[in-house]
Amino acid sequence: MLTNRSKQVVKKEMTIMEKAYLPAIFSGMLITFKHIFMKKATIRYPEQVREFAPVYRGQHVLKLDEAGAERCTACGLCAVACPAEAITMVAEERKKGEENLYREEKYASTYEINMLRCIFCGLCEEACPKEAIFLTDRIVPSTFERDEFIYGKDKLVETIDQKVDVTKRQTPEVLEFKKDKKHKHNRTFLDRVLKPSSKH
Amino acid sequence: MSLTQYIFWFLSFLALMSSLMVVFTKNAVYSVLCLIITFFAIAGHYLLLNAQFLAAVHIIVYAGAIMVLFLYVIMMLNQNKDTEPKKHPYLMVISVIAAGLLMLTMVGTVKSAELPGSTIADAQVGTIEKLGQVLFTDFLLPFEVSSILFLAAMVGAVYLSKNKLQS
Amino acid sequence: MDPLLFKAILVVAVFGITLIVALYSTFGERKIAAVMQDRVGPNRAGPFGLLQPLADGIKMFMKQELIPSVSNKWLFIIGPCIAMLTACMTGVVIPWGGSLTFGDQVFELQIADLNIGILYLFGVVSLGVYGIMIGGWASNNKFSLIGAIRASSQMISYEIAMGMAIIALVMSTGTLSLKEIVMQQDAGLANIVYQPLGFLIFLVCAFAETNRAPFDLPECETELIGGYHTEYSSLKLGFYLFAEYINMFISSAVIVSFYFGGYNFPFQHELGLDGNLLTIVQTLVFFGKIFFFVFFFMWVRWTIPRFRYDQLMHLGWKVLLPLALFNIFATGLVMWGMGKL
Numbered sequence: 001m002l003t004n005r006s007k008q009v010v011k012k013e014m015t016i017m018e019k020a021y022l023p024a025i026f027s028g029m030l031i032t033f034k035h036i037f038m039k040k041a042t043i044r045y046p047e048q049v050r051e052f053a054p055v056y057r058g059q060h061v062l063k064l065d066e067a068g069a070e071r072c073t074a075c076g077l078c079a080v081a082c083p084a085e086a087i088t089m090v091a092e093e094r095k096k097g098e099e100n101l102y103r104e105e106k107y108a109s110t111y112e113i114n115m116l117r118c119i120f121c122g123l124c125e126e127a128c129p130k131e132a133i134f135l136t137d138r139i140v141p142s143t144f145e146r147d148e149f150i151y152g153k154d155k156l157v158e159t160i161d162q163k164v165d166v167t168k169r170q171t172p173e174v175l176e177f178k179k180d181k182k183h184k185h186n187r188t189f190l191d192r193v194l195k196p197s198s199k200h
Numbered sequence: 201m202s203l204t205q206y207i208f209w210f211l212s213f214l215a216l217m218s219s220l221m222v223v224f225t226k227n228a229v230y231s232v233l234c235l236i237i238t239f240f241a242i243a244g245h246y247l248l249l250n251a252q253f254l255a256a257v258h259i260i261v262y263a264g265a266i267m268v269l270f271l272y273v274i275m276m277l278n279q280n281k282d283t284e285p286k287k288h289p290y291l292m293v294i295s296v297i298a299a300g301l302l303m304l305t306m307v308g309t310v311k312s313a314e315l316p317g318s319t320i321a322d323a324q325v326g327t328i329e330k331l332g333q334v335l336f337t338d339f340l341l342p343f344e345v346s347s348i349l350f351l352a353a354m355v356g357a358v359y360l361s362k363n364k365l366q367s
Numbered sequence: 368m369d370p371l372l373f374k375a376i377l378v379v380a381v382f383g384i385t386l387i388v389a390l391y392s393t394f395g396e397r398k399i400a401a402v403m404q405d406r407v408g409p410n411r412a413g414p415f416g417l418l419q420p421l422a423d424g425i426k427m428f429m430k431q432e433l434i435p436s437v438s439n440k441w442l443f444i445i446g447p448c449i450a451m452l453t454a455c456m457t458g459v460v461i462p463w464g465g466s467l468t469f470g471d472q473v474f475e476l477q478i479a480d481l482n483i484g485i486l487y488l489f490g491v492v493s494l495g496v497y498g499i500m501i502g503g504w505a506s507n508n509k510f511s512l513i514g515a516i517r518a519s520s521q522m523i524s525y526e527i528a529m530g531m532a533i534i535a536l537v538m539s540t541g542t543l544s545l546k547e548i549v550m551q552q553d554a555g556l557a558n559i560v561y562q563p564l565g566f567l568i569f570l571v572c573a574f575a576e577t578n579r580a581p582f583d584l585p586e587c588e589t590e591l592i593g594g595y596h597t598e599y600s601s602l603k604l605g606f607y608l609f610a611e612y613i614n615m616f617i618s619s620a621v622i623v624s625f626y627f628g629g630y631n632f633p634f635q636h637e638l639g640l641d642g643n644l645l646t647i648v649q650t651l652v653f654f655g656k657i658f659f660f661v662f663f664f665m666w667v668r669w670t671i672p673r674f675r676y677d678q679l680m681h682l683g684w685k686v687l688l689p690l691a692l693f694n695i696f697a698t699g700l701v702m703w704g705m706g707k708l
Contacts, residue, residue, distance in 0.1 A: 035404070040405050041406065044407065
């Protein structure tokens with residue numbers, strides 16, 4: 001009785017017309033017949049693609065910078081931020097002569113995302129201080145084997161001639177949000193050392 | 201032998217074999233299925249005698265209705281060795297006597313019956329029109345009396361089920 | 368042409384058409400279900416998905432065939448065979464059209480014009496339950512057994528009302544031959560005019576006898592997994608499913624022959640068509656009517672939810688049976704009043 005929306009159920013005796021059921025059956029059949037001519041809700045997928053939201057969170061991409069060097073520095077913040085623990089990486093020091101391949105002095109020699117674990121929340125993207133990882137509007141294709149869902153760098157890093165457009169995800173609001181140090185995943189290592197969070 | 205005779209012998213063999221199987225199989229469901237085959241063989245005999253109506257009704261009533269109910273009941277029962285009730289030897293004697301009496305009656309009837317030979321004078325003898333006319337003129341009383349028999353059976357069934365519900 | 372040869376061709380043709388119609392009924396069923404639920408339905412195999420039934424058939428063939436080790440192997444195999452056999456046997460007495468004339472020979476488009484046609488039909492239908500019962504029992508599975516028991520009691524209950532509805536029809540037509548019934552409707556009005564109540568009872572019972580929704584309690588996915596065919600796989604399962612569609616086709620043909628003039632259509636003799644041409648048009652019209660009823664079967668399936676078991680029994684014994692008896696009585700009264708008795 002809190003909301004005043006409760007309704008008393010009455011079981012009243014049916015009239016003869018209702019007992020005959022036939023009128024009810026006919027009206028029901030009329031409804032189903034009308035539905036034959038209604039617009040179909042189906043989207044015929046491979047030929048016809050549903051319109052994506054501009055901030056759709058699909059398969060990840062590891063971005064290259066303008067010179068074509070990997071932006072990722074293997075800081076591990078994405079892996080820490082990941083609630084599903086889908087990201088693993090191995091960091092390595094950049095050798096001499098690899099400056100055109102890796103932007104920072106440290107880079108990820110392996111970078112793997114388990115797409116079966118990933119929940120596509122986008123926290124890795126928010127956590128990334130180097131703007132190296134983004135979610136895109138590409139759908140992770142299905143395969144038959146489980147290990148094929150573990151995407152390594154071969155599938156994640158974009159190529160220099162086929163850059164993935166992520167400008168839609170880098171709206172001014174998003175960039176502004178990324179500076180908000182209130183959120184743990186927006187803090188860099190330095191921030192943490194200077195202002196440790198209250199939990200720890 | 202003509203084709204009709206071949207069919208006759210085949211159907212007779214089938215009827216006898218399957219009715220023997222009804223008695224000798226251990227599994228009650230097999231018995232019922234064999235009985236259905238027997239009914240089909242007998243319906244075939246009716247057809248040979250040009251009694252199409254009788255054949256159809258035989259299939260509908262016996263194979264299509266009564267045997268379905270039999271099968272229904274047997275499937276519902278849990279037929280194990282342990283649940284089988286012990287039969288009194290008394291019962292065996294009684295059943296042998298009853299079956300013997302039935303056989304005597306049958307033999308007596310067949311012996312006294314005058315077989316008109318294999319020639320069927322009228323090809324229309326088994327059709328519905330003929331049967332209906334005979335049934336509603338010469339045999340009207342037995343026909344109606346048999347329906348009273350069914351009525352009695354129905355009343356009995358209703359009474360039994362009602363009685364069980366009340367207690 | 369030899370009459371026997373013509374009969375053989377007719378048998379093969381009827382058999383083939385029945386199977387093809389049943390094959391495409393499965394496709395139609397899915398398509399109709401889809402459009403009634405605002406979906407598209409199968410549209411990938413071939414143009415408009417027309418090859419879908421073939422793909423389904425091949426799938427049925429290729430699937431692994433399992434016979435449960437605790438089952439009764441013989442009966443397990445015989446079950447679907449009986450279901451298929453009885454389904455195919457009913458097409459024999461249905462008049463598919465008038466007669467074709469080649470030279471001085473006249474061929475009837477009916478395999479057998481039995482003078483007990485209706486009884487034959489009724490007998491075969493009453494045997495149809497054995498396929499389900501034997502299959503369900505032989506599976507040695509409780510769900511199958513419950514399905515089989517439901518099937519048998521349902522069939523028995525609705526057969527009685529069905530028979531009573533037919534008796535009223537036989538009273539008004541005065542014959543048991545389907546050909547005769549159809550011919551009478553050519554001369555007069557369709558039987559639906561004389562037997563509206565009988566038609567309604569027959570229709571409901573036809574739904575129950577073919578185990579179609581809302582009377583599909585023997586299979587009843589939500590309660591019994593698959594009912595009597597829970598343990599079946601591969602082609603044997605295909606037989607059971609296929610038999611249902613054949614039954615649907617044949618019962619539509621029977622309904623049309625009994626109550627909607629069979630192959631006749633209004634003003635057919637005013638068209639001035641040649642004998643053979645008229646027969647062909649009549650057959651096409653007959654199939655048109657049948658397909659409407661097949662569609663009707665599917666339409667009802669995707670509209671009305673399944674009965675509860677006590678409701679099923681209540682409808683069969685306490686509603687349809689008294690109605691059918693009343694129908695017989697009323698038919699008798701009217702005939703007596705019209706001086707036809």
